[in-house]
Amino acid sequence: MRRPGEWQNEFASALINPYMPVPPGLTDPLGEPAPPRFGVYRNNVVRGLVEALKDKFPVACRIVGADCFEAMARAYALQNPPRSPILLEYGAGFAEFIERFEPVASLPYLGDVCRIEQAWLDAYHAPEAEPLRLDELGAIPSADIPDLQLKLHPSIRLIRSRFPALTIWNTNIEGATPIPVDLEAGGEDVLIVRPGSDVEVRGLTHAEMDFVAALSEGFTIQHAAQLALDVDPEFALEAALGGLLGAGILVGFHVASSSSLQRGEDEER
Amino acid sequence: MRKPSLSPGEKMPGRAGVGLKPEHYRVILDTRPDIGFFEVHAENYMGLGGPPHRYLAAIAELYPISLHGVGLSIGGARPLDKEHLGRLKELVDRYKPALFSEHLAWSTHDAGFFHDLLPLPYTSDTLRHVCEHIDEVQSALGRQMLLENPSTYLQYTESTYSEVDFIAEVAKRTGCGLLLDVNNVFVASTNQQWEEAKYLEAFPLAKVQEIHLAGYTQEFDEKERPLLIDTHDRPVSEIVWTLFEQVIQCTGPLPTLIEWDAALPPWTILHAEAQRAESIMSATMLEEPVYAETW
Numbered sequence: 001m002r003r004p005g006e007w008q009n010e011f012a013s014a015l016i017n018p019y020m021p022v023p024p025g026l027t028d029p030l031g032e033p034a035p036p037r038f039g040v041y042r043n044n045v046v047r048g049l050v051e052a053l054k055d056k057f058p059v060a061c062r063i064v065g066a067d068c069f070e071a072m073a074r075a076y077a078l079q080n081p082p083r084s085p086i087l088l089e090y091g092a093g094f095a096e097f098i099e100r101f102e103p104v105a106s107l108p109y110l111g112d113v114c115r116i117e118q119a120w121l122d123a124y125h126a127p128e129a130e131p132l133r134l135d136e137l138g139a140i141p142s143a144d145i146p147d148l149q150l151k152l153h154p155s156i157r158l159i160r161s162r163f164p165a166l167t168i169w170n171t172n173i174e175g176a177t178p179i180p181v182d183l184e185a186g187g188e189d190v191l192i193v194r195p196g197s198d199v200e201v202r203g204l205t206h207a208e209m210d211f212v213a214a215l216s217e218g219f220t221i222q223h224a225a226q227l228a229l230d231v232d233p234e235f236a237l238e239a240a241l242g243g244l245l246g247a248g249i250l251v252g253f254h255v256a257s258s259s260s261l262q263r264g265e266d267e268e269r
Numbered sequence: 270m271r272k273p274s275l276s277p278g279e280k281m282p283g284r285a286g287v288g289l290k291p292e293h294y295r296v297i298l299d300t301r302p303d304i305g306f307f308e309v310h311a312e313n314y315m316g317l318g319g320p321p322h323r324y325l326a327a328i329a330e331l332y333p334i335s336l337h338g339v340g341l342s343i344g345g346a347r348p349l350d351k352e353h354l355g356r357l358k359e360l361v362d363r364y365k366p367a368l369f370s371e372h373l374a375w376s377t378h379d380a381g382f383f384h385d386l387l388p389l390p391y392t393s394d395t396l397r398h399v400c401e402h403i404d405e406v407q408s409a410l411g412r413q414m415l416l417e418n419p420s421t422y423l424q425y426t427e428s429t430y431s432e433v434d435f436i437a438e439v440a441k442r443t444g445c446g447l448l449l450d451v452n453n454v455f456v457a458s459t460n461q462q463w464e465e466a467k468y469l470e471a472f473p474l475a476k477v478q479e480i481h482l483a484g485y486t487q488e489f490d491e492k493e494r495p496l497l498i499d500t501h502d503r504p505v506s507e508i509v510w511t512l513f514e515q516v517i518q519c520t521g522p523l524p525t526l527i528e529w530d531a532a533l534p535p536w537t538i539l540h541a542e543a544q545r546a547e548s549i550m551s552a553t554m555l556e557e558p559v560y561a562e563t564w
Contacts, residue, residue: 004394005346007425011387012378025426028490029462036491037423040498044385051531081381085340085353086315125316155319197320
């Protein structure tokens with residue numbers, strides 16, 4: 001007598017291990033063993049994950065070609081089964097996997113391209129937040145500005161690449177024309193955010209990157225600006241702040257020296 | 270077994286609808302096509318925010334919505350994932366879908382999340398599990414669910430119920446409604462060497478509240494017998510249209526979904542498939558539905 005539920009243990013084990021025999025009791029219509037039919041399920045499971053990765057990383061797929069991408073995706077899927085019933089969440093470790101995947105070692109920027117694609121999707125599905133308006137920021141006494149902590153949009157993602165990953169991403173998205181890229185030209189810093197309906201991907205200078213990264217970690221404007229100035233004495237604070245405000249990236253603020261929260265941690269809108 | 274108190278959602282019209290795809294969000298809002306409803310896969314709307322929710326909210330203002338789960342694993346032996354059920358409850362509360370459906374299949378086990386609709390044997394043991402799971406879903410969501418018949422590629426020799434008898438018994442015990450996927454009937458019947466006409470004759474059509482239609486891919490097994498794969502990547506086949514017409518003659522018009530999930534066509538082609546389903550329903554409109562006894 002088989003234990004209740006044993007059918008499912010047997011099916012599941014054989015499903016993920018192609019070297020295991022098809023469990024007994026799974027047959028074709030005539031009651032004959034049916035390995036090719038069981039193979040349909042094996043194939044569907046891996047195929048579904050490969051297709052999900054193709055949908056998530058179309059630029060990486062275009063760069064390496066569909067055959068190579070499918071081989072990478074299949075290898076990733078076999079080593080990294082999903083850990084959630086939500087397929088949207090699958091593939092979060094794909095960039096790291098690709099960086100260790102020997103056959104594409106000659107494309108060292110591919111991992112960062114995948115990071116941009118992952119960040120794009122994270123931003124796309126991130127929670128909503130209402131951007132600050134100019135008049136809300138304008139109402140703050142100017143003496144308080146240096147001590148402000150800014151709350152950034154929850155969809156914001158920052159990527160520092162040692163390679164021109166943004167240029168490569170930009171010239172390989174659908175409809176774009178790939179161009180020769182000088183890999184020695186230096187790294188690119190990328191900001192990805194979705195303040196409204198559309199995901200925006202933009203390049204930052206290294207100083208701007210340090211500034212935004214410091215703000216996102218809760219540094220005051222003054223402190224964040226100093227970090228940026230250390231990198232680039234020409235860093236223009238007002239232009240940088242205006243750019244963040246104009247792009248809808250600022251969603252709240254908090255004066256560090258006072259205990260009064262304006263729009264920030266405890267006041268969601 | 271306890272019957273849940275059922276709170277039917279907004280009445281869904283006996284019209285055709287299509288699966289809502291991001292590629293079509295804009296054309297739907299810009300052109301407001303004349304179509305009965307849109308169906309969404311629940312798991313695609315489990316992100317926290319962003320365009321999917323913005324578009325679905327806008328489209329739900331204009332059309333009835335049907336919510337179709339693919340990840341609950343109702344057919345499995347392990348307990349349902351409470352967190353996942355909670356996420357479904359949030360979607361049901363937020364979008365108030367006219368219908369909610371899930372599959373007679375499993376996708377999750379101790380070994381992992383397979384993201385595929387896997388088959389179960391039809392025994393008194395699995396019947397009890399499935400009924401317990403459906404009771405739990407209907408209690409948690411506070412509404413009736415529809416259970417969909419599966420596509421299958423092989424059989425379990427330990428089954429003691431036919432698929433139709435199993436589904437009928439589940440519906441009787443739990444009070445759930447049924448989603449009849451006519452393409453799945455044809456795919457499973459071909460693969461299992463059942464007669465699709467007999468399957469439909471025995472099916473409790475009076476409990477069917479929604480129909481699915483889709484395209485399949487024809488392959489052959491190692492003995493050159495046709496093996497149909499439920500791919501949802503092409504138009505509905507002529508044989509499935511014919512079966513649909515026969516079902517509608519018995520049931521009268523029902524919410525009917527064109528499922529096209531891969532190799533997605535332009536909007537006009539998808540909409541034309543829905544219009545074909547509607548024209549079949551108009552042509553076979555009866556004053557009183559005639560149920561299975563006339564088959």
